[in-house]
Amino acid sequence: MLLESKGLTKYFGGLAAVSHFDIYVKQGEAVGLIGPNGAGKTTVFNLITGLFPPTRGTVLFDGKDITGKKPHLVAKLGIGRAFQLAPLFADFTVLENVVASFHLRPRSSLWDAFLNTATYRRNEEYILQRSMEILQLVGLHEVKNNLAKNLPHGYQKMLGMARALAIGPKLLLLDEPIGGMSQDEIKLTRTAIEKMCKQGVSILLVEHNMQIMDLCDRVVVMNFGKKIAEGSLSEVRENEEVVQAYFGGKHAA
Amino acid sequence: METAVNAVIGALVLSSMYILVALGFALLLSVVGVLNFAHGAIYMVGGYICYQFSVEFGLNQWLSLLLSVIIMGAFGLFLEKFCFRPFFGDMYGTIVMSIAIILVLETTVNLLVGVHIRSLPAFVPGILRAGAISLSAERLLTFIIGALLLLALTWFIRKARIGQQMLAVAQDVEGAALQGIEIHRISAIACAMGCSLAAVAGSLMGAIFELSPFMGDYMLVKAIQLVILGGIGSIGGVLAGGLIVGSLDAVLPLFASGALTQAIGLGIIIVLLLLRPQGLFGREVT
Amino acid sequence: MTEKQGQGKLPRIVIYTGLLAIVLSLPLFIQSRYLIHIFNLTLINIIAASSLRLIAVSGQLSLGHAGFMSIGAYTAGALAKHLGWTPWVTMPLGALATMAVAVIIGYPFARLRAIYFSMVSLFFGIGILAVNQVLEKFTGGYAGLIGISPLFSGSKVANYYFFVGLTVLSLCVLYRIEVCRIGTTLKAVAQSHVVASSVGINEAGYRVLALAVGCFFAGLAGAGYAHYNSVLSHSAFNLLASVNLLVYVLVGGVGSFAGPVIGTAVLIIIPELFRMLKGFVPFIFAAIMILVIFVMPQGLAGLPGQIGSWVEGLRQRKGTAHAP
Numbered sequence: 001m002l003l004e005s006k007g008l009t010k011y012f013g014g015l016a017a018v019s020h021f022d023i024y025v026k027q028g029e030a031v032g033l034i035g036p037n038g039a040g041k042t043t044v045f046n047l048i049t050g051l052f053p054p055t056r057g058t059v060l061f062d063g064k065d066i067t068g069k070k071p072h073l074v075a076k077l078g079i080g081r082a083f084q085l086a087p088l089f090a091d092f093t094v095l096e097n098v099v100a101s102f103h104l105r106p107r108s109s110l111w112d113a114f115l116n117t118a119t120y121r122r123n124e125e126y127i128l129q130r131s132m133e134i135l136q137l138v139g140l141h142e143v144k145n146n147l148a149k150n151l152p153h154g155y156q157k158m159l160g161m162a163r164a165l166a167i168g169p170k171l172l173l174l175d176e177p178i179g180g181m182s183q184d185e186i187k188l189t190r191t192a193i194e195k196m197c198k199q200g201v202s203i204l205l206v207e208h209n210m211q212i213m214d215l216c217d218r219v220v221v222m223n224f225g226k227k228i229a230e231g232s233l234s235e236v237r238e239n240e241e242v243v244q245a246y247f248g249g250k251h252a253a
Numbered sequence: 254m255e256t257a258v259n260a261v262i263g264a265l266v267l268s269s270m271y272i273l274v275a276l277g278f279a280l281l282l283s284v285v286g287v288l289n290f291a292h293g294a295i296y297m298v299g300g301y302i303c304y305q306f307s308v309e310f311g312l313n314q315w316l317s318l319l320l321s322v323i324i325m326g327a328f329g330l331f332l333e334k335f336c337f338r339p340f341f342g343d344m345y346g347t348i349v350m351s352i353a354i355i356l357v358l359e360t361t362v363n364l365l366v367g368v369h370i371r372s373l374p375a376f377v378p379g380i381l382r383a384g385a386i387s388l389s390a391e392r393l394l395t396f397i398i399g400a401l402l403l404l405a406l407t408w409f410i411r412k413a414r415i416g417q418q419m420l421a422v423a424q425d426v427e428g429a430a431l432q433g434i435e436i437h438r439i440s441a442i443a444c445a446m447g448c449s450l451a452a453v454a455g456s457l458m459g460a461i462f463e464l465s466p467f468m469g470d471y472m473l474v475k476a477i478q479l480v481i482l483g484g485i486g487s488i489g490g491v492l493a494g495g496l497i498v499g500s501l502d503a504v505l506p507l508f509a510s511g512a513l514t515q516a517i518g519l520g521i522i523i524v525l526l527l528l529r530p531q532g533l534f535g536r537e538v539t
Numbered sequence: 540m541t542e543k544q545g546q547g548k549l550p551r552i553v554i555y556t557g558l559l560a561i562v563l564s565l566p567l568f569i570q571s572r573y574l575i576h577i578f579n580l581t582l583i584n585i586i587a588a589s590s591l592r593l594i595a596v597s598g599q600l601s602l603g604h605a606g607f608m609s610i611g612a613y614t615a616g617a618l619a620k621h622l623g624w625t626p627w628v629t630m631p632l633g634a635l636a637t638m639a640v641a642v643i644i645g646y647p648f649a650r651l652r653a654i655y656f657s658m659v660s661l662f663f664g665i666g667i668l669a670v671n672q673v674l675e676k677f678t679g680g681y682a683g684l685i686g687i688s689p690l691f692s693g694s695k696v697a698n699y700y701f702f703v704g705l706t707v708l709s710l711c712v713l714y715r716i717e718v719c720r721i722g723t724t725l726k727a728v729a730q731s732h733v734v735a736s737s738v739g740i741n742e743a744g745y746r747v748l749a750l751a752v753g754c755f756f757a758g759l760a761g762a763g764y765a766h767y768n769s770v771l772s773h774s775a776f777n778l779l780a781s782v783n784l785l786v787y788v789l790v791g792g793v794g795s796f797a798g799p800v801i802g803t804a805v806l807i808i809i810p811e812l813f814r815m816l817k818g819f820v821p822f823i824f825a826a827i828m829i830l831v832i833f834v835m836p837q838g839l840a841g842l843p844g845q846i847g848s849w850v851e852g853l854r855q856r857k858g859t860a861h862a863p
Contacts, residue, residue, distance in 0.1 A: 051733075512681075
């Protein structure tokens with residue numbers, strides 16, 4: 001078990017955004033997390049990566065308890081994240097964004113960097129080379145010298161993925177990776193995710209758009225902060241509660 | 254017992270003075286999102302204009318106050334159009350611009366007025382007494398006007414259409430523009446109001462303390478303390494911030510001397526901000 | 540277009556060596572000891588302004604930098620005056636003391652975002668002078684500290700060469716930090732702390748690092764000033780002084796390493812040249828500020844670039860005018 005959450009609960013004021021949520025991801029799996037808007041999916045991601053601590057419950061990763069650990073420590077342990085709204089290092093170029101994200105591996109000490117030691121220079125060369133590889137994988141190598149803030153939104157999302165890959169993650173959390181993308185961009189992203197899976201990265205994916213859900217081995221469905229179904233995509237589609245959540249009653253905005 | 258009552262009165266009066274000075278600054282920062290460092294200098298000029306009309310030209314002092322308000326209001330429109338609007342969205346440009354304005358205003362007044370100590374006569378002379386408790390009528394007037402203006406501004410933000418529009422601009426400039434709100438017109442009105450409020454404060458304070466070309470510097474820092482502590486985005490925060498800072502400044506000197514009170518007072522404010530980084534009633538800043 | 544590509548840029552090292560040669564040879568041409576004194580003050584302020592910029596690069600705009608300078612200044616001054624220690628010991632100690640204070644307050648201050656950090660640093664700068672007065676037994680308080688052993692007594696020129704050396708050393712250190720991965724990481728933290736922490740960057744820690752290094756050099760500049768001036772008073776480290784440093788950085792151009800250097804030099808030396816105007820000198824200062832923000836959005840340091848693109852624009856227009 002690579003990632004496991006038990007009884008994850010988060011209250012904001014009196015409102016439970018996430019309630020007794022259990023999810024697991026095995027090594028090498030791609031798991032999808034779906035649910036209507038406001039179901040709490042991004043909150044689950046925030047709880048896993050430590051943006052804020054859960055009110056109750058635990059998160060275990062690779063055998064360690066990471067509940068409430070700070071985001072940079074969670075990243076250090078091997079969880080990468082691509083955000084929904086695609087925040088970036090706006091004034092850096094695409095390439096600089098990825099290069100800057102190679103903070104963890106290989107690690108140059110502050111002195112190495114300041115004194116420009118041989119270790120540092122070797123690391124930086126390796127980082128540059130790896131950055132190019134990642135941009136190739138994600139499909140952004142053509143625009144590597146463009147300023148990140150000038151990219152179209154879809155490309156910015158792909159850059160978010162490239163950045164998350166830079167830390168050499170064991171688990172990648174993708175928050176709506178194809179939201180707002182054109183068909184071409186979706187194709188590129190889909191290919192990239194497939195390549196990542198082949199390279200052994202485990203994936204936990206939040207998405208509305210069903211176009212990439214078939215990449216997942218398993219799907220978890222959330223509504224009102226709770227898990228309401230789990231299984232393969234076809235199993236889950238038949239589930240009555242899931243149908244209710246998406247199509248029955250009031251549509252969540 | 255009397256010292257306690259005097260201390261409370263002192264705290265309330267000082268708080269109201271700080272709030273009076275800070276209102277214009279808070280309006281621009283909380284509501285329109287402009288950090289106007291020149292606020293202190295404008296406050297100073299407002300006081301001097303009132304002095305000029307009442308003492309030098311011999312007009313009625315209240316009329317002079319009104320004239321100062323009008324002139325500084327017009328100056329506010331000028332400021333917005335030629336000094337702030339070109340740097341809308343450019344934080345560094347706005348900062349440098351407002352510091353340049355301070356330099357120009359303070360140097361001009363300093364060259365014109367120089368070292369002579371000036372002070373406005375009280376708007377309302379006399380001292381009220383009740384036993385060992387005393388309060389100058391002027392300070393009471395300042396307290397009343399400060400309180401009234403605070404209430405008026407709060408009402409304005411909540412109920413008046415223009416006030417609501419200002420709030421919309423503060424929270425989301427693009428959204429407000431999409432709704433058809435003329436950003437620059439709103440900013441101009443806010444700037445004019447801010448400068449007018451500063452003029453009232455300068456005139457009233459000029460009657461309590463001496464006028465000096467650099468009196469705005471101290472008050473600017475106080476205004477910043479109030480608004481930051483109370484929280485950006487809340488006029489109610491100005492009241493809270495004002496009461497805290499005013500009380501500290503009125504009460505601490507009873508227990509410690511000079512610099513120690515300043516150090517402790519600032520220390521308390523800093524600690525409060527570290528405990529609650531967005532200020533008491535401020536919007537949560539991500 | 541092709542002609543321009545053929546012209547190489549003068550290699551940077553040639554430009555800097557040339558500048559250094561000019562700076563080093565200035566005392567040979569300039570007889571006025573007063574002007575050398577102004578240059579000394581400029582050099583001290585260049586160290587302070589450049590270190591302020593490093594802190595700004597990490598996304599924290601400090602309005603209390605002169606307050607930090609005062610820590611270095613009064614530490615060095617008090618050690619020299621009361622214990623008789625040599626400047627070569629008191630100056631590094633002053634810098635280290637300032638850095639220590641920065642580290643202590645840095646972690647709590649790092650929680651404050653943007654404008655709140657700026658305002659708290661403003662309060663800190665004022666407060667540190669109040670604390671200075673409370674410690675007046677050691678610091679002399681409002682009355683000031685006098686009788687600090689000078690670095691090279693009687694010779695403004697010797698001091699000049701010392702400060703040139705100190706400034707070049709400081710700028711080299713600050714430049715190296717900015718250009719290597721440390722600087723990249725600081726800029727990343729400034730742009731998005733959320734993204735930075737998602738790639739494993741301890742963003743609070745890096746902001747403290749920037750504050751610590753920046754304040755080290757502020758303290759160094761302050762300590763140097765203490766031994767240069769032999770007299771310390773609060774007026775050198777008050778809010779006005781902090782604001783001046785900020786203006787030097789912003790007018791020079793916060794986006795460029797040379798910005799604070801150029802901004803400080805221009806904003807100290809040019810008003811000095813007009814000192815016969817006496818009370819009107821602040822107008823010169825304000826005029827420079829207003830001119831720069833209206834005409835040069837990237838500050839004085841961006842001027843070569845701006846002239847370059849302006850010339851390029853002219854060239855292109857001329858080209859199209861001749862097109863058939």
